[in-house]
Amino acid sequence: MAVSTRHHPADASLVAYAAGTIEPGRALVLAAHIAACPDCRRTLGLAEAVGGALLSGLEPTPMAPGAREALMARLDDPEPAPAPHSPPQRPDWIAVPAQVLEAARRRKRWAAPGVWVASIAKGPGRRSSYLLRVGAGMAMPRHTHTGVETILVLKGAYEDRGQVYGPGDLAENDETVDHRPQVTAEGECVCLVFADAPLRPLDWVGRLFQPFVGI
């Protein structure tokens, strides 16, 4: 699907991704953004061709030492490299690694009216990655975060503090953020999330909501 990303990871996150110093769960979210985002691929100094390779069923582990040189050498090669094997994708989502599609198929759980969650991985500590679907026009309860939440829109859009986040857009929210994101009226929104810890509700709605949703 056509994507035009406007919200990107912080440069420090991209550097940590490239250096392999971030958790696999956060790398998974960043990999899907980078695959959808020519700007971030340029920032990383990677060729466009890497976008597909990031999604070709590989673990979202960062590149090994020397891999970039090997890649660049391959790109200089007049023989076209074989197309990476990509997992079948959902046409209404931006492209994601196979394990994300698998989680959506096998672990989707309706948590509240209009809301489903599909766990992808848990730990270490209280870290978790999951898919979150929220229905058209719905607002999340007001909350903040412990540690950092990295959230990527796969489908639809939500509005947060005057900004609209659409497919491919990524946000990094920490404990300085006090917000109540709201899905736009056009349709459901599906996000891929990695969080260091469960969100921290700031109102009674959230305190009621959280045990059911479990995020």
Ligand SMILES: [Zn+2]
């Ligand atoms: Zn980007």
